[in-house]
Amino acid sequence: MPGNPVWIRQEARLLGAVQIMTGLFVHTLGLLWTYLLVSQILAFQKVYLPFAILSGFPFWAAAFFLLSGIFTVLFERRRSRSLMTCSIVLNILSACSAVIGLLLLCLEFLAYALAKKSIWPHRAGKILSNYLFLFTLLELCVTSTLINWLYKAKHSR
Numbered sequence: 001m002p003g004n005p006v007w008i009r010q011e012a013r014l015l016g017a018v019q020i021m022t023g024l025f026v027h028t029l030g031l032l033w034t035y036l037l038v039s040q041i042l043a044f045q046k047v048y049l050p051f052a053i054l055s056g057f058p059f060w061a062a063a064f065f066l067l068s069g070i071f072t073v074l075f076e077r078r079r080s081r082s083l084m085t086c087s088i089v090l091n092i093l094s095a096c097s098a099v100i101g102l103l104l105l106c107l108e109f110l111a112y113a114l115a116k117k118s119i120w121p122h123r124a125g126k127i128l129s130n131y132l133f134l135f136t137l138l139e140l141c142v143t144s145t146l147i148n149w150l151y152k153a154k155h156s157r
Helices: 006-044 057-077 081-113 120-156
Strands: none
Touching: 006 057, 006 120, 057 081, 057 120, 081 120
């Protein structure tokens, strides 16, 4: 993006930082989910089984979110074709993992919307799932924007 204004470079660097923070939040939510899952089995003998957590989504998606953010920031600091390609590929993988996560969370919302009883572990689980949904949606929006910008930059050279 040599001909692009400085503000686009700064925004891309900022969006990379948002991806890194989103990855950290998603990973932390995964750790909270794991703690809740273990503690609710011990305390309540009732379980809210989160589809997203059982698939390990917060952990592998957080890795993609972090890596795509790191490579986006690196690309904005040191311009090279290889960093651009890595950034595009990782952002595409990040977008795919976000879509998979959103689908898993939608299935979870549908499954537990049909539940007749709403006990404390279910309510706490739904709150964590809502936060995970919002951060995953944020990641999808940021990643889509970055893919668009990087793709345009790659083909404008």
